[in-house]
Amino acid sequence: MENLIAPRIEIVSRRAILRGLGITAGLVLAAPVLSRKGMAAYATGADKMPHGTVNDPRVFVAIAPDGTVTIIAARSEMGTGIRTSLPMVVADEMEADWSRVHVRQAPGDEAKYGNQDTDGSRSTRHFLIPMRQVGAAARMMLEAAAAAQWNVPVTEVKAVNHEVVHAKTGRKLGFGALATAAAAQPVIEVSQLRLKDPKDFRYIGKGTVGIVDLHDITTGQAMYGSDTRLPNMKYAVIARPPVVGGKLVSFDAADAMKVSGVEKVMEVKAWPWPSKFQPVGGVAVIARNTGAAIMGRDALKIVWDDGPNATYDSVAYRTELEEAARKPGDVVRNNGDADAALKSADKVVVGEYYLPHLAHASMETPVATAHVADGKAEIWAPVQSPGGTREDVAKTLGIPVENVTVNVTLLGGGFGRKSKCDFALEAALLSQAIGAPVKVQWTREDDIRHDFYHTVSAERIEAGIKDGKVVAWRHRSVAPSILSTFVPGAKHEMPIELGMGFVDLPFDIANIRCENPEAAAHTRIGWFRSVSNIPHAFAVQTMVAEIAHELGRDPKDMLLELIGPARLVDLGPSVKDLWDYGEPLASYPNDTGRLRGVVELVAEKGEWNRPVPKGHGLGIAVHRSFVSYVATIVEVAVDAKGNLTIPRVDTAIDCGTFVNPERIRSQIEGAAIMGISLAKYGEVTFKDGRAVQGNFDGFQVARIGDSPMVTNVHIAPSGPDVPPSGVGEPGLPPFAPALCNAIFAATGKRVRNLPIGKQLEGA
Amino acid sequence: MIEVTVNGQKHSWDGDPALPLLWYLRDEAGLTGTKFGCGAALCGACTVHVDGEAARSCITAMSAVAGTKITTIEGLDPHGNHPVQKAWREANVPQCGYCQAGQIMQASALLQQNPHPSREEIRDTMAGNICRCGCYQRIETAVHLASTGT
Numbered sequence: 001m002e003n004l005i006a007p008r009i010e011i012v013s014r015r016a017i018l019r020g021l022g023i024t025a026g027l028v029l030a031a032p033v034l035s036r037k038g039m040a041a042y043a044t045g046a047d048k049m050p051h052g053t054v055n056d057p058r059v060f061v062a063i064a065p066d067g068t069v070t071i072i073a074a075r076s077e078m079g080t081g082i083r084t085s086l087p088m089v090v091a092d093e094m095e096a097d098w099s100r101v102h103v104r105q106a107p108g109d110e111a112k113y114g115n116q117d118t119d120g121s122r123s124t125r126h127f128l129i130p131m132r133q134v135g136a137a138a139r140m141m142l143e144a145a146a147a148a149q150w151n152v153p154v155t156e157v158k159a160v161n162h163e164v165v166h167a168k169t170g171r172k173l174g175f176g177a178l179a180t181a182a183a184a185q186p187v188i189e190v191s192q193l194r195l196k197d198p199k200d201f202r203y204i205g206k207g208t209v210g211i212v213d214l215h216d217i218t219t220g221q222a223m224y225g226s227d228t229r230l231p232n233m234k235y236a237v238i239a240r241p242p243v244v245g246g247k248l249v250s251f252d253a254a255d256a257m258k259v260s261g262v263e264k265v266m267e268v269k270a271w272p273w274p275s276k277f278q279p280v281g282g283v284a285v286i287a288r289n290t291g292a293a294i295m296g297r298d299a300l301k302i303v304w305d306d307g308p309n310a311t312y313d314s315v316a317y318r319t320e321l322e323e324a325a326r327k328p329g330d331v332v333r334n335n336g337d338a339d340a341a342l343k344s345a346d347k348v349v350v351g352e353y354y355l356p357h358l359a360h361a362s363m364e365t366p367v368a369t370a371h372v373a374d375g376k377a378e379i380w381a382p383v384q385s386p387g388g389t390r391e392d393v394a395k396t397l398g399i400p401v402e403n404v405t406v407n408v409t410l411l412g413g414g415f416g417r418k419s420k421c422d423f424a425l426e427a428a429l430l431s432q433a434i435g436a437p438v439k440v441q442w443t444r445e446d447d448i449r450h451d452f453y454h455t456v457s458a459e460r461i462e463a464g465i466k467d468g469k470v471v472a473w474r475h476r477s478v479a480p481s482i483l484s485t486f487v488p489g490a491k492h493e494m495p496i497e498l499g500m501g502f503v504d505l506p507f508d509i510a511n512i513r514c515e516n517p518e519a520a521a522h523t524r525i526g527w528f529r530s531v532s533n534i535p536h537a538f539a540v541q542t543m544v545a546e547i548a549h550e551l552g553r554d555p556k557d558m559l560l561e562l563i564g565p566a567r568l569v570d571l572g573p574s575v576k577d578l579w580d581y582g583e584p585l586a587s588y589p590n591d592t593g594r595l596r597g598v599v600e601l602v603a604e605k606g607e608w609n610r611p612v613p614k615g616h617g618l619g620i621a622v623h624r625s626f627v628s629y630v631a632t633i634v635e636v637a638v639d640a641k642g643n644l645t646i647p648r649v650d651t652a653i654d655c656g657t658f659v660n661p662e663r664i665r666s667q668i669e670g671a672a673i674m675g676i677s678l679a680k681y682g683e684v685t686f687k688d689g690r691a692v693q694g695n696f697d698g699f700q701v702a703r704i705g706d707s708p709m710v711t712n713v714h715i716a717p718s719g720p721d722v723p724p725s726g727v728g729e730p731g732l733p734p735f736a737p738a739l740c741n742a743i744f745a746a747t748g749k750r751v752r753n754l755p756i757g758k759q760l761e762g763a
Numbered sequence: 764m765i766e767v768t769v770n771g772q773k774h775s776w777d778g779d780p781a782l783p784l785l786w787y788l789r790d791e792a793g794l795t796g797t798k799f800g801c802g803a804a805l806c807g808a809c810t811v812h813v814d815g816e817a818a819r820s821c822i823t824a825m826s827a828v829a830g831t832k833i834t835t836i837e838g839l840d841p842h843g844n845h846p847v848q849k850a851w852r853e854a855n856v857p858q859c860g861y862c863q864a865g866q867i868m869q870a871s872a873l874l875q876q877n878p879h880p881s882r883e884e885i886r887d888t889m890a891g892n893i894c895r896c897g898c899y900q901r902i903e904t905a906v907h908l909a910s911t912g913t
């Protein structure tokens with residue numbers, strides 16, 4: 001694969017922020033403000049997101065006289081490649097030469113850039129069309145400027161690879177030479193925009209463009225949140241209440257102050273539980289470097305009041321959840337009469353599944369730098385939601401939002417954790433208090449012990465079989481909700497959680513009932529890559545294999561039979577408040593044809609029926625999430641001691657129109673590794689209200705030796721008319737059930753509880 | 764006073780001799796390419812070379828490196844073109860990229876000692892470097908690429 005020369009990314013700095021694109025005379029392409037709705041060929045949920053989308057080229061593109069094209073990336077880069085992919089879309093549409101493109105990261109300003117909440121696998125699906133419109137407008141203005149200069153009809157000129165060409169006369173003008181004249185061009189109506197024919201794309205869909213940060217990452221120059229350095233900056237770490245909802249009673253800083261380099265110890269303001277994204281308080285140690293701050297914190301003596309969650313205990317809580325799953329709960333989907341059909345079934349297959357809390361554990365822990373002075377705040381942080389961070393900083397400090405600048409650094413992983421800006425708020429509060437720039441660094445123990453955890457859940461499915469067919473399906477899902485982090489006493493999953501592979505079950509079964517018994521939260525629950533799809537897909541896709549085994553059927557054939565014929569699933573009134581990733585069903589229907597398609601694709605490419613050696617097994621699972629369709633086949637090998645290795649993984653993804661297949665592959669490869677992490681090891685447990693694990697010795701994640709020997713990624717070729725859908729998250733949900741189904745095929749041991757841990761010993 | 768050579772330049776430190784090298788490099792010397800991941804020798808993000816050998820700077824006190832020569836990612840090659848760095852770019856290894864400085868320093872130390880490691884040797888030596896994004900397949904490919912030039 002050929003790599004084009006990657007443009008250098010401009011490091012976010014105060015200078016970059018002040019020198020906004022729109023104020024540098026002569027460089028700016030002054031194009032019209034286009035209507036938000038634009039000319040999208042399909043509707044998306046983007047308009048329902050705060051500040052929607054923006055497709056104004058003046059906001060996103062600048063051309064310098066030397067021809068350098070600067071394109072703004074407004075979404076956060078946490079490893080998906082989005083700060084390459086969306087600028088690449090603009091470049092392709094405007095016929096810019098990628099080697100002359102410079103990408104600059106936008107600060108948090110949603111009124112200007114549109115929604116910046118980089119979450120929910122939304123960036124490409126919401127911004128592909130707006131970014132194409134930006135590029136098309138820029139191209140057409142350059143063409144109009146050239147035509148005017150040559151006094152020829154605009155239909156005779158064409159932008160090609162960074163210049164505009166008049167074929168008849170062979171004349172050419174570079175983008176740099178045209179920039180000023182293009183800026184004076186009249187408004188282009190949205191309806192007049194001509195998007196490129198997809199067959200003319202040079203970068204979109206090709207996978208030949210390396211990420212813009214590649215060189216900087218490999219040379220240690222890439223700037224993450226942790227790498228911000230300001231003159232006179234202080235370094236802080238914070239001792240936080242070990243139990244969520246706990247409070248500081250008193251502290252003794254005498255020994256901490258004796259540590260060389262420690263300058264100050266102070267209380268951090270706390271918000272009561274549920275604290276949303278606000279800091280939980282504690283004691284901050286401020287020092288001349290991070291190492292001194294950590295050593296100072298180790299020397300603190302603190303008395304805490306542990307509060308109402310002091311008895312949170314994972315062993316007892318698991319029993320509570322499992323018992324709740326054996327009793328009826330709120331009915332959140334009902335078709336037919338599952339209870340009656342279960343009673344009259346020939347056989348009922350019952351599966352009970354348990355999945356524990358997980359920590360995000362991005363390699364870069366939460367970290368942020370703030371400089372608050374003269375009623376203004378400037379933040380440098382690896383945040384997924386710079387717009388939300390800006391608003392929260394303003395509220396927390398009590399200053400107007402215009403006085404807050406949030407500079408988005410690279411994120412050393414995010415996975416949903418960095419959507420929550422508590423760490424930036426801590427930095428802002430400390431900087432305000434001491435009147436100097438402060439960097440707040442979380443240690444790994446802070447990260448794992450004070451996370452917004454992935455929920456913990458008990459799932460119970462009963463499937464009624466009659467005459468060899470599944471006629472009834474009753475699924476109960478019990479899990480503390482993300483809502484509990486925002487609303488006191490919330491006990492039920494929200495529509496956004498229920499809609500993640502639970503009530504949207506696409507199976508062709510006459511009697512389906514989904515119930516959600518209540519569960520109170522005793523820690524902070526947040527969203528983790530693919531969220532509730534993890535437990536829901538694990539339960540459903542394991543159950544399918546269990547049924548196949550009961551009936552002596554091939555698991556893939558069973559899966560296809562349960563999915564049923566190709567159709568658009570119409571849940572009708574069976575589900576109240578159906579949430580489908582915020583997308584209109586007209587653009588993003590729940591299409592079992594596409595679901596079947598990825599199963600068939602992976603079965604073919606992944607050689608589902610291939611013979612495997614003794615001790616090996618194949619498992620399959622499929623799941624629709626973030627309006628994409630993903631099927632995975634895992635080959636596992638389990639040795640006599642119960643150690644598992646993974647010789648091969650095949651994953652098929654149908655994410656509609658795609659922009660950057662090379663980054664789709666890397667996301668799917670990474671999802672397999674995260675799937676291995678959560679299947680084999682992932683678990684945060686609580687004892688006396690405290691998270692037991694604190695670092696990678698207790699909270700283990702996959703290492704290179706756990707990695708599949710090969711992960712093959714098969715991208716379904718969908719036509720250009722199919723709207724793009726998610727990539728960052730959908731690879732994860734089917735992985736663990738495919739792995740555990742493979743383990744069953746290899747050993748006859750059914751894994752119903754995660755993590756696998758030592759369950760295979762003696763299997 | 765502790766004297767060390769970092770990327771060919773003399774440094775001296777008269778602060779706490781117990782300070783981990785990681786924080787000296789990042790906060791005192793301004794070399795932020797070396798990353799913090801765990802502080803406990805569990806993840807490899809902080810890997811540097813001390814007298815040519817891979818070391819976890821997060822658990823290495825300044826007092827322990829007095830008189831040594833330290834190389835960080837910034838000093839691995841003057842133009843960023845060490846064979847391992849080139850292989851990393853060729854194989855498009857990074858996702859978020861945060862772990863990659865440590866991975867590259869570990870891999871370059873490996874190839875220094877064992878220019879043609881087997882797949883098992885690559886897996887064994889790189890086992891101390893976590894990549895939460897899951898770039899392992901490409902890390903393996905890139906180390907192999909750097910060792911063979913193909």
Ligand code: FES
Nearest residue numbers: 800801802807821
């Ligand atoms: S930070 Fe040193 S090994 Fe993790």
Ligand code: FES
Nearest residue numbers: 859860862894896
């Ligand atoms: S690339 Fe993100 S942790 Fe390795």
